[in-house]
Amino acid sequence: MYQKIIKESNENKIFQYLFKSKENFVINDIANALNMSFPTVKRVVDILVKKNIIVERDKIGEGVGRKARVYGFNPDFCYSIGIRITSHSFQFILINGYCEIKKEKLYNIELDTSSIVDSLEECINNFIATLNVDEKKHLIGVGIATRGIVNNEKNFVEFSNTDSFPLRSLESIRKKLGVPVLIENESNLAVISESILGLGQKLNHFVCLTLSDSISCSTFQKEQHDSFSFKAGRIHHMNINPDGNLCECGSKGCLGSYISDKALILEFKKFFPEINDFDEIFSEKYLETNFGKLLINNYIKHLAIGIRNLLFFSNPEKLIITGKICKYKNIIKPELLKAIYTPNHIFYRGEDTILFSKFNEQTGILGAAIFPIVDSLF
Ligand SMILES: [Zn+2]
Missing domain, CATH: 1.10.10.10 (Winged helix-like DNA-binding domain superfamily/Winged helix DNA-binding domain)
Incomplete structure (x- = not known):
């Protein structure tokens, strides 16, 4: 936490x-x-x-x-770097004090946790070389968004159930840069974006559900005098069907094996092998077919199960969905709301609890870049 x-x-x-x-x-x-x-x-x-x-x-x-x-x-009083680690890339952004994205770069890599810190350091050096004198001079820190859990007490990042790397290995990067290098779970950082710039600005208690190749969630809680805390959960492996889809963790029926971006692409590929990309799914060419309709309804059904469980568990003021799926909210929202709020449902709040982030899949990386500013200046 x-x-x-x-x-x-x-x-x-x-x-x-x-x-x-x-x-x-x-x-x-x-x-x-x-x-x-x-x-x-x-x-x-x-x-x-x-x-x-x-x-x-x-x-x-x-x-x-x-x-x-x-x-x-003054938007130029500080700059901050945000990095998002995915299974096949490092995404970089540079923001100014207005939280405007000034530079972006994508590094395609084959992720290997044994060498992750070395490849990260190499890419950071490469990205910093693209900054101008002012951006370097006013750089306040680097924030990194990762899947998995960052365990500060035990000093490691649990990247997946079998993969982890020690937090202290980031120390060498910190020393060379001379600014803080912070790492947090992607969904925790989505919470930062939403609470500072997005839909959570006026809320005391909300949950971010982050949908990407893995599923995570984070709970934001405002405390006295505007202090706050957030805590991520490994909802990817929450079981929703004991005899269901096989998950990468070895169990059957994990939520992530139904509603991750990767899982949705895999399902569509079974009927439409030419699909390679998440965005391709949401074209009329596929969605207007019988199989396309069936697959998207099945996705919505499982997404609704995950969301219902989260609502029962923490009863948030709002649940904010973040991820690429937000770009297609017009397609999925009506059916999703119907599946969550069935007639005579027993939720305390109603349909307006469910929101879609305006930052789409950028919520986490934006939060990563804002994190050093919030951590040191707030
Ligand atoms: Zn699992």
Whole structure:
């Protein structure tokens, strides 16, 4: 479990407010929004201007009277690198202080946990070589999104049930870069994206269900004074059918063996061998056929079982689905809601509990890049 105790200073409250809103402002805007006095806000704004986190813009006002100074958040005050490890690639992004993606790069690799840290280091060096002087100078950290569980107490990343690597092996990368290198479960990082920039901004308790080649979920819980914690679960191997599909873990009927992107592609390939890519599935060419309809309904049925179990387990305010499937929410959402909320269902909340992330499959990697900013500046 990751727990973030939010610093309770006025400086931090104002920084967080600006980081999330990104709007130009006059001192009174913040004083009103955060219920602080003008002199308090002015003092903090002066500090943030000195740190170059805030920049002064033009003054506004009518006529000859005193005009108010307008300030803006400086998007270039920091940069952060996000990396997503998949079974066949490292995806890299560079974001600025506005959380805008400024650079992207994909490295195709054959993943081998015994050499993962070496290949990661090589790709990081290659990516950093593409940054300009300012981006390097203001680099605040590197966040890595991985499948599996990051065990900080026992110091390892459990990549799959048979594969793990020691956390401390990232230390050499950290030392060479001179900035923090953080690693977290992909779904935990999806929770960060949603809570800072996405659909979870105003929520106290929500669950992210991340659908990619593996399935994971994470629970976000807001605590006192805006502090928060999140915890990932290995829902990929939650059993939904004791005699069901064979999973890579050796068991039968794991949820992931029905609703992972890989599982859906495999099912479609049985009838349409030419399909190679997840996105190809969602074309009329396949979905309008009888087999296509059958396969997608079967996928929706199992996705609904997984979601119902999650809702029963943690009763979240919202359940946010993240992953490539979000691009096709118009196709699956009506049937999915019908399958979750059957007539006379016994859920505490209704259909509006289920949301689809606006970041699609980028939710995790975006969260990876935001993580060092949240970890060190919030
Ligand atoms: Zn399994």
